[in-house]
Amino acid sequence: MDHCCGLTMVARLQDVYSENSVFIQDVPVLYCPTCQNSFIAPEIELDYHLFAHNCATDGLRSASLADAAGDDKILGILERYPEDIRIRTSQRVVQEQIDSTLDLLNVAKHMDDKVWQQELLERLQMFIRLSGVNRL
Numbered sequence: 001m002d003h004c005c006g007l008t009m010v011a012r013l014q015d016v017y018s019e020n021s022v023f024i025q026d027v028p029v030l031y032c033p034t035c036q037n038s039f040i041a042p043e044i045e046l047d048y049h050l051f052a053h054n055c056a057t058d059g060l061r062s063a064s065l066a067d068a069a070g071d072d073k074i075l076g077i078l079e080r081y082p083e084d085i086r087i088r089t090s091q092r093v094v095q096e097q098i099d100s101t102l103d104l105l106n107v108a109k110h111m112d113d114k115v116w117q118q119e120l121l122e123r124l125q126m127f128i129r130l131s132g133v134n135r136l
């Protein structure tokens with residue numbers, strides 16, 4: 001779940017506007033620098049939902065998740081999913097992703113797994129499209 005496009009996702013702090021209209025700051029979000037898929041870090045999702053609910057009940061419009069979950073827990077998540085080479089070089093795709101996908105494609109061909117082959121081919125096409133494209 002914490003992998004996407006063949007690499008580990010990266011954590012960053014983001015401000016999130018919750019379903020019950022509370023502006024929650026400092027939420028650790030995992031995101032994929034390649035396809036830009038993102039979601040709230042699973043380790044803190046429950047804290048986030050409870051906090052957003054409690055804030056809404058108390059009539060708060062904005063609050064920091066660090067007040068509820070604690071700095072240590074939030075920093076721990078940031079450390080577990082550190083910035084990778086894609087962030088440091090501002091690249092959407094790195095060679096390692098293309099190489100490992102080609103390796104997997106060979107395995108899929110050996111296993112004659114057509115569905116997997118198709119998934120990997122689509123991933124490669126996306127990588128080619130994003131190669132040389134700078135991260136937004």
Ligand SMILES: [Zn+2]
Binds near residue numbers: 005032034035036037
């Ligand atoms: Zn991705």
